[in-house]
Amino acid sequence: MSAAESNARARAEALPTQEMTINMGPQHPSTHGVLRVILRTDGEVVSNARPDVGYLHRGLEKIGERVTYAQFMPFTDRLDYLAAMNCNCAWAWAVEKLANIEVPERAEYIRVIVCELNRISSHLIAFGSFTADMGAFTPFLYSIRERERVNDLFEDICGNRLTYNYARIGGVSGDLPPGFIEKTKEFLDYFEPKIDEYNELISYNKIFVNRLANVAVVSAADAVAYGLTGPSLRGSGVAFDLRRDEPYSVYPKLDFKVCVGTGERGTVGDCFDRYMVRINEMRESVKIVRQAIAQIPDGPVLAKVPRIFKPAAGEAYVRTECPRGETGIYVISDGTANPYRLKIRTGSFVSMNIFETVTKGLMIADIVAVIGSLDIILPEIDR
Amino acid sequence: METLAISLVNAVPVLGGVPMWAMTTVVMVAVAAVVLVFALTFEGLGSYMLRKVAGDIQARIGPNRVGPYGILQFLADGVKLILKEDIIPAKADQFLFKLAPYFVFVGSFAAFVVVPFGVGLIASDLNIGVYYVMAITSLVVIGVMLAGWASNNKWALLGGMRAAAQIVSYEVPVGMALMPAVLIAGSLSLQDIVRSQGGLFGVFGWNLFHNPFTFFSFLLYFTAAQAETNQTPFDLPEAESELVSGYNVEYSGIRFAMFFMAEFGDMFVVAALATACFLGGWHVPYFNAQALPPLWGNILSLCVFLAKALGMVLLMMWVRWTLPRLRVDQLMRMAWKYLIPLTFVNLLGVSLWLLLFNGKGIPQMIAGMIGR
Numbered sequence: 001m002s003a004a005e006s007n008a009r010a011r012a013e014a015l016p017t018q019e020m021t022i023n024m025g026p027q028h029p030s031t032h033g034v035l036r037v038i039l040r041t042d043g044e045v046v047s048n049a050r051p052d053v054g055y056l057h058r059g060l061e062k063i064g065e066r067v068t069y070a071q072f073m074p075f076t077d078r079l080d081y082l083a084a085m086n087c088n089c090a091w092a093w094a095v096e097k098l099a100n101i102e103v104p105e106r107a108e109y110i111r112v113i114v115c116e117l118n119r120i121s122s123h124l125i126a127f128g129s130f131t132a133d134m135g136a137f138t139p140f141l142y143s144i145r146e147r148e149r150v151n152d153l154f155e156d157i158c159g160n161r162l163t164y165n166y167a168r169i170g171g172v173s174g175d176l177p178p179g180f181i182e183k184t185k186e187f188l189d190y191f192e193p194k195i196d197e198y199n200e201l202i203s204y205n206k207i208f209v210n211r212l213a214n215v216a217v218v219s220a221a222d223a224v225a226y227g228l229t230g231p232s233l234r235g236s237g238v239a240f241d242l243r244r245d246e247p248y249s250v251y252p253k254l255d256f257k258v259c260v261g262t263g264e265r266g267t268v269g270d271c272f273d274r275y276m277v278r279i280n281e282m283r284e285s286v287k288i289v290r291q292a293i294a295q296i297p298d299g300p301v302l303a304k305v306p307r308i309f310k311p312a313a314g315e316a317y318v319r320t321e322c323p324r325g326e327t328g329i330y331v332i333s334d335g336t337a338n339p340y341r342l343k344i345r346t347g348s349f350v351s352m353n354i355f356e357t358v359t360k361g362l363m364i365a366d367i368v369a370v371i372g373s374l375d376i377i378l379p380e381i382d383r
Numbered sequence: 384m385e386t387l388a389i390s391l392v393n394a395v396p397v398l399g400g401v402p403m404w405a406m407t408t409v410v411m412v413a414v415a416a417v418v419l420v421f422a423l424t425f426e427g428l429g430s431y432m433l434r435k436v437a438g439d440i441q442a443r444i445g446p447n448r449v450g451p452y453g454i455l456q457f458l459a460d461g462v463k464l465i466l467k468e469d470i471i472p473a474k475a476d477q478f479l480f481k482l483a484p485y486f487v488f489v490g491s492f493a494a495f496v497v498v499p500f501g502v503g504l505i506a507s508d509l510n511i512g513v514y515y516v517m518a519i520t521s522l523v524v525i526g527v528m529l530a531g532w533a534s535n536n537k538w539a540l541l542g543g544m545r546a547a548a549q550i551v552s553y554e555v556p557v558g559m560a561l562m563p564a565v566l567i568a569g570s571l572s573l574q575d576i577v578r579s580q581g582g583l584f585g586v587f588g589w590n591l592f593h594n595p596f597t598f599f600s601f602l603l604y605f606t607a608a609q610a611e612t613n614q615t616p617f618d619l620p621e622a623e624s625e626l627v628s629g630y631n632v633e634y635s636g637i638r639f640a641m642f643f644m645a646e647f648g649d650m651f652v653v654a655a656l657a658t659a660c661f662l663g664g665w666h667v668p669y670f671n672a673q674a675l676p677p678l679w680g681n682i683l684s685l686c687v688f689l690a691k692a693l694g695m696v697l698l699m700m701w702v703r704w705t706l707p708r709l710r711v712d713q714l715m716r717m718a719w720k721y722l723i724p725l726t727f728v729n730l731l732g733v734s735l736w737l738l739l740f741n742g743k744g745i746p747q748m749i750a751g752m753i754g755r
Contacts, residue, residue, distance in 0.1 A: 135708025
């Protein structure tokens with residue numbers, strides 16, 4: 001036992017402290033929704049943080065069994081309301097795989113464009129709310145400002161700004177409106193330099209880096225073992241991206257880089273790395289949208305799907321890369337108009353597994369950083 | 384006070400029949416009322432300013448509904464807070480819960496007494512001015528701890544403990560960083576400190592440019608004072624995203640408003656001290672305000688002082704809306720490992736400078752060399 005340890009022990013014996021149980025949430029500004037964390041702390045140091053999920057459970061999977069395939073589309077908006085396009089498309093891809101529907105190429109390109117735009121807006125919120133959690137409120141409003149532009153684009157496409165309900169089984173609900181391509185290009189030109197602005201403003205701020213570097217390090221092995229996906233996995237230095245490694249849609253035709261954590265300010269897999277992966281992914285998404293816009297062919301945007309749609313009995317599992325990790329949809333058909341069983345796997349829910357492990361011995365302020373860096377969203381956790 | 388009362392009697396002979404103690408009391412109450420009104424007005428307009436500055440920095444508009452440009456927003460807020468239901472949690476310690484806001488408010492407001500607003504414009508020119516400010520603002524920590532404890536809320540308690548640790552720690556560097564100004568003036572009175580910065584050098588007569596150490600101690604003071612008044616990046620006691628709202632989480636209505644006003648009061652006191660001790664106080668550069676006829680001199684110096692102090696407040700708001708927040712251990716490390724040693728070294732540097740160069744600052748030495 002070192003001198004410091006024996007000192008600490010002597011002090012603990014002389015002045016015994018009591019552990020305190022604190023309820024963090026479900027109403028707490030930094031739990032990104034109605035997450036409840038039961039903290040056991042010794043002063044500011046957290047000895048255990050147990051997440052308690054389920055406050056937003058709506059039974060989406062059960063609902064899926066009671067509605068038709070097409071009717072379930074609006075419910076996927078509520079799966080991850082910050083990335084509704086991605087969830088819409090995930091559901092469409094799953095049903096198309098189940099029923100072997102050929103989707104027009106133009107529709108696939110449109111899906112990729114809207115998915116990547118939505119990834120940008122989702123990562124913007126992740127970045128903004130994370131910095132707000134760290135006490136810097138200004139970047140949050142900057143990120144909202146840019147997100148408005150994406151929402152405007154989506155409003156042009158489908159009339160909605162949050163729950164888009166845009167994808168359809170066999171394509172998308174409507175073609176791109178006139179002028180959309182130009183507006184998107186304009187947005188991308190406007191947005192790309194903003195990322196550098198964010199980095200100058202906050203990413204490499206000394207206080208910000210000190211708060212995040214070496215905090216809650218998730219090793220690559222741990223990240224894989226706990227089933228982390230998406231930016232949280234890549235933050236630990238594992239270069240795994242479903243868009244590249246199990247390509248779907250038109251992603252094989254597009255060139256982009258898989259961003260991984262490099263430990264540039266601390267250890268690979270710390271909060272800062274997870275944060276930087278999201279920042280860098282926004283750049284890659286810009287690149288993808290630019291290429292997709294350049295390549296998009298003409299043609300129909302919706303395949304012919306019978307109005308009363310009854311896929312043959314069978315099952316399908318589709319994995320897609322959503323902003324918060326892998327969204328997998330497992331759907332079983334028994335030949336009727338409703339799915340027989342529906343299972344949704346989401347990135348945020350799986351991220352919660354590792355929460356208790358990585359938060360041991362951190363401080364209360366770090367708990368907030370961990371929640372922000374895993375970028376969880378509650379409707380995805382509870383479904 | 385008595386001198387003021389005597390001059391009043393001399394000016395208005397009718398009052399000669401009134402006993403001296405009554406005159407003094409009346410003058411005291413009047414002065415206190417003036418200072419209180421100023422403090423409350425600043426706190427109201429300060430909150431408006433804070434929100435407008437935040438709006439500008441954050442690419443949005445800020446308050447613009449109540450009155451022209453939303454300038455009456457603070458009145459609307461104040462009325463709302465007064466009319467709100469005063470909720471005291473059932474299991475709170477009633478007495479302490481009610482007492483806490485007064486400590487915080489008094490601690491912040493009482494510091495206004497020695498703020499040298501202008502030539503002769505000071506509620507009470509105490510000969511221990513700097514010391515008094517340091518002492519009276521310590522009341523805030525008692526109030527904050529009481530609030531945290533009495534609320535019977537664990538988040539509030541954490542906020543209160545953070546505040547206590549932080550304010551007590553940062554009081555040391557704040558005091559030590561102010562010492563150079565005291566050394567140069569040879570007095571603890573804030574008016575004397577301001578007077579020592581006048582002269583023909585204008586801006587260069589300020590303590591800020593007296594020697595490299597005073598410049599540095601201004602920076603140290605500004606940093607430490609931000610922490611002592613719980614401003615971002617040191618706003619840990621009320622870290623909204625961590626502790627929900629910190630020690631004042633259970634307060635509502637006018638009791639909450641008192642914490643809120645105290646925060647703005649502290650902000651102004653810090654800015655005023657920085658102005659008085661380092662930025663020449665009410666001195667107008669290259670112009671002697673004391674030589675003007677009494678009323679004009681007072682008004683001019685008051686305006687100059689307020690301009691400088693509000694400039695400092697703006698700077699604090701700018702910092703507040705730009706930086707993220709430190710973690711509690713980093714905050715403590717910064718105080719005890721960096722700021723406190725630095726301020727001591729700095730104080731030693733200033734003392735040696737004054738000893739070696741006979742109390743002369745760099746501008747005076749340069750002036751001496753070119754033969755003025």
